Amino acid sequence: MKKELSLQLECTMLFQTNPYMSETITGIGTRLGRKTEDLQSIVESLVQQGILQKSGDEASPLFRYKEPVVTTELDFTKELDRS
Amino acid sequence: MRENAELLEELQETYACHYDLTIMVTDESGEAVTPIKGKNSLCNKLFAQKHENLMGKIKESLNDIRTISSPITHDLIPGIHMIVVPLEIPGGNKAFLWSGVFVEENGRQFVIEKLNQHVNEGVSWECVIDETPVLTSGNKKEWLNLVSKLAKIISLCFDREKASFDFNSFLLQQAVNNKTEGIIEKLVAHHHDHDFLGIAEKVDGEEYRVTHIAGEGAASLRGAPFFLGEGFLGRVLISGKAGYWEDIKRDPRSYFFHRFSLSPGALFCYPIKRYDGSLSLLFGGSLSNGEIPKGSLDLGKALANVLEMKLLTENLQKENSEQLNRLSSLVEICKLMASTPETKRILYILVDISLNLVEGPFSCVVLKDKDDEKAQIVARGDMTDQAKDYVKDVVNRYYRQSSKDTSDDSLPKENVTPWGGTVIECPLFNRGELLGVLCVGVEQLSAQQLKEHITFLHTLGIIGGISLHLAKVENEGTTSGQVETLHKAIGQFDEEAYMTARESGKLASEFALKLGLPAPIIKDIISACQLHFYTGSFLEQFFPDSRVPWIVEEGKMLIGKPLQEWEEANICSQVFAIVFMYERKRSIELFERGEAAIFQDFISFIKETHVMEQEISLSDDLEEPELTSFSDTIKEQANLSPREQEVLNLVIQGLNNREIAEELYISGHTVKNHVTKIFQKLDVPDRAHAISKVYQLKYAHS
Numbered sequence: 033m034k035k036e037l038s039l040q041l042e043c044t045m046l047f048q049t050n051p052y053m054s055e056t057i058t059g060i061g062t063r064l065g066r067k068t069e070d071l072q073s074i075v076e077s078l079v080q081q082g083i084l085q086k087s088g089d090e091a092s093p094l095f096r097y098k099e100p101v102v103t104t105e106l107d108f109t110k111e112l113d114r115s
Numbered sequence: 116m117r118e119n120a121e122l123l124e125e126l127q128e129t130y131a132c133h134y135d136l137t138i139m140v141t142d143e144s145g146e147a148v149t150p151i152k153g154k155n156s157l158c159n160k161l162f163a164q165k166h167e168n169l170m171g172k173i174k175e176s177l178n179d180i181r182t183i184s185s186p187i188t189h190d191l192i193p194g195i196h197m198i199v200v201p202l203e204i205p206g207g208n209k210a211f212l213w214s215g216v217f218v219e220e221n222g223r224q225f226v227i228e229k230l231n232q233h234v235n236e237g238v239s240w241e242c243v244i245d246e247t248p249v250l251t252s253g254n255k256k257e258w259l260n261l262v263s264k265l266a267k268i269i270s271l272c273f274d275r276e277k278a279s280f281d282f283n284s285f286l287l288q289q290a291v292n293n294k295t296e297g298i299i300e301k302l303v304a305h306h307h308d309h310d311f312l313g314i315a316e317k318v319d320g321e322e323y324r325v326t327h328i329a330g331e332g333a334a335s336l337r338g339a340p341f342f343l344g345e346g347f348l349g350r351v352l353i354s355g356k357a358g359y360w361e362d363i364k365r366d367p368r369s370y371f372f373h374r375f376s377l378s379p380g381a382l383f384c385y386p387i388k389r390y391d392g393s394l395s396l397l398f399g400g401s402l403s404n405g406e407i408p409k410g411s412l413d414l415g416k417a418l419a420n421v422l423e424m425k426l427l428t429e430n431l432q433k434e435n436s437e438q439l440n441r442l443s444s445l446v447e448i449c450k451l452m453a454s455t456p457e458t459k460r461i462l463y464i465l466v467d468i469s470l471n472l473v474e475g476p477f478s479c480v481v482l483k484d485k486d487d488e489k490a491q492i493v494a495r496g497d498m499t500d501q502a503k504d505y506v507k508d509v510v511n512r513y514y515r516q517s518s519k520d521t522s523d524d525s526l527p528k529e530n531v532t533p534w535g536g537t538v539i540e541c542p543l544f545n546r547g548e549l550l551g552v553l554c555v556g557v558e559q560l561s562a563q564q565l566k567e568h569i570t571f572l573h574t575l576g577i578i579g580g581i582s583l584h585l586a587k588v589e590n591e592g593t594t595s596g597q598v599e600t601l602h603k604a605i606g607q608f609d610e611e612a613y614m615t616a617r618e619s620g621k622l623a624s625e626f627a628l629k630l631g632l633p634a635p636i637i638k639d640i641i642s643a644c645q646l647h648f649y650t651g652s653f654l655e656q657f658f659p660d661s662r663v664p665w666i667v668e669e670g671k672m673l674i675g676k677p678l679q680e681w682e683e684a685n686i687c688s689q690v691f692a693i694v695f696m697y698e699r700k701r702s703i704e705l706f707e708r709g710e711a712a713i714f715q716d717f718i719s720f721i722k723e724t725h726v727m728e729q730e731i732s733l734s735d736d737l738e739e740p741e742l743t744s745f746s747d748t749i750k751e752q753a754n755l756s757p758r759e760q761e762v763l764n765l766v767i768q769g770l771n772n773r774e775i776a777e778e779l780y781i782s783g784h785t786v787k788n789h790v791t792k793i794f795q796k797l798d799v800p801d802r803a804h805a806i807s808k809v810y811q812l813k814y815a816h817s
Contacts, residue, residue: 037472040471041448045464078471081474082495083471100466100467102492
């Protein structure tokens, strides 16, 4: 398990608990009680994974939770019956 | 140590010869700890005698003089003296330096007589005594000073041994506490038998590399690669046993060192067993000599053992800390899931956490209701355009093949996706019921990493299964279960009413879906239809916090009212009433003259010959839109005032004009004005269309 995984999970869970929160790195650091420099790579990695969405200006970007894609009612019963 | 011992002997020898003495060092019990040096004839003869043996006398005398702290002259045999000086040696032990023997100035004749009397073994004691240094009151102090100086020098020798001892102990301590590089550097600097020392570690497969190196001119070896079985080092890797080779300058196996401009005369190599079963090597050698002293080899061996223990401890500490991290992460995940009653959020947690963990290309949960033939996926990441094929395969394998929550079935499995990717599939069970399958794509993982991920995902799957079950029970078990029970009870005493309820529920569901009403509202309309047989006040007892009793009450009232008076009624009651009116006559003629748009919608709905079968499933819960999230969208697009926005939000929640007036503390007339303006701005004729438009905008926006 990666060293920074626990912090990554902590960060993910913060956004899952507050799905409508839009926060800067500093704000996330304050909420988690962590140093901003420790969070920088973690948050970027979450953006890469598509879990967070980056917006706002480059100097002080805002991050918010991006919900997973929900595909409903994939109907392939008939195909299955034939197989 | 050996160097110090030689120095000590040399010192004893020099002093002894120069002053005609015999010199030795004993421990507290009188045993010699250094060789007896010197040619003091009387002394040596007395050592050799059985009777009046000098060694015996020394041992005896130590009983009395053990506690001395300064040099003394001690008469071992009457008239015959030795000077004794106490020495402090490492480890807190005491030793004694013995120098002598001397004959007392006035006791010379007495000694000769005594010796002739007791030790008459053909020795001419007179001659011997003549050669023996004489101790007088005048020279006694001088002799004491002389021997004291010797004692001080001997003590320095012991101190040097002590320093050497301390260095070894320090080295081992460093090996445990500090970086490997520093330790081998210190060892090379202090032990001249080792011209270079290095450590080689496994890189990949059969390839090894020199990772640490110390010693003058040996830096070129850093990073040098070699393979299993290659040269001296490669052989140790194969045999797993330590090796020591002498005179190897021309040995072809030294080629590895020659390549890096190093030509060792002797080489040793110790294997270091690693926690993962692989081997690392500690090797070293002498460039100038063709052999390495045994003591230095032993030191290398000790260092290899210490390094092995150190690496093992580090690995165990790392593993322990990782286990603690995993455990604390799982505890946090459990807490989060336990505090999340929504199925949707639990699925999001499962998808996100597994993606966090594995950092693979995708993560998804495949869900399928047992009474439904449709599957649903909550996914993140890239599943390519073959996602549907893969989901079909997952459903086929897990839902069709009667998976049970046996220990084997619940274990995550490694599989291959149709597009050739690797995926870990983790079924989410709760007491034998399959609630979903968590599928996590993985990329380029070692066997060890894969094993760790599978273990973590297994635990995550167990927590996920239980959480999904709890959410299901909490969300559906209470209200839906009761609705189902009361609905089925109708069938026990009025089969026709039961059938009507069932059919109207189905019809209402389809019509409400066509209107674009949100899932929770549709669900309540269906429940109201299923329970239409009961009065609103009766249902109120079972569902005090639900709008179902109220839909039944108002809907039944609407049925009796002229169609023109429906405008202000709640959309739920309107759907309920219209469906039951239709069910009674099975004709749409009744609505032909209706002015309200909802009637026109219903007519066109009924006229449609193709009726799509649509199930209200978990997906609807998942897709339940958030009121707050679309407010801004509508506000911007329809240019609504804040008050109109408030009113619209309440219209969407199913409130009629009177209820909105009560909620916002304004008059019914004002509400009506707001509602009319909202309809104008949204360009819709009535409430149903307004709600439908809002959700259309919401979906278009999202």
